Amino acid sequence: MKTGYCQLLDDQQGFHLTSNKMGIVMNLPLVNTFLPTYEAWETRPATKEEMLANGRPDEIKVAMIASVSSATEAATHIGEYSTA
Numbered sequence: 001m002k003t004g005y006c007q008l009l010d011d012q013q014g015f016h017l018t019s020n021k022m023g024i025v026m027n028l029p030l031v032n033t034f035l036p037t038y039e040a041w042e043t044r045p046a047t048k049e050e051m052l053a054n055g056r057p058d059e060i061k062v063a064m065i066a067s068v069s070s071a072t073e074a075a076t077h078i079g080e081y082s083t084a
Contacts, residue, residue, distance in 0.1 A: 037069040 043059035051057045068074045 034069045034071070034074070037067055038074075039067050040065040 041061040042063045042065055044062050046054065046058055046060050050060060066077050068077055
């Protein structure tokens, strides 16, 4: 995608922004902060049997509350839970 003096490239390492204004070339890696997808879970304390089986006293995931994989989904999630 090319706009003005900048070009957005999608290669195997991810997205890069290349600027060629006034003969200067910059290659800036863009970070996808939602990779891997953020997941919010309802949890419960582990039982003694589960602690022995897992080898540690983790909480047990019961149900997924939300899955966020983009900035738009994050904004929607924040809007829904900030008014609750």
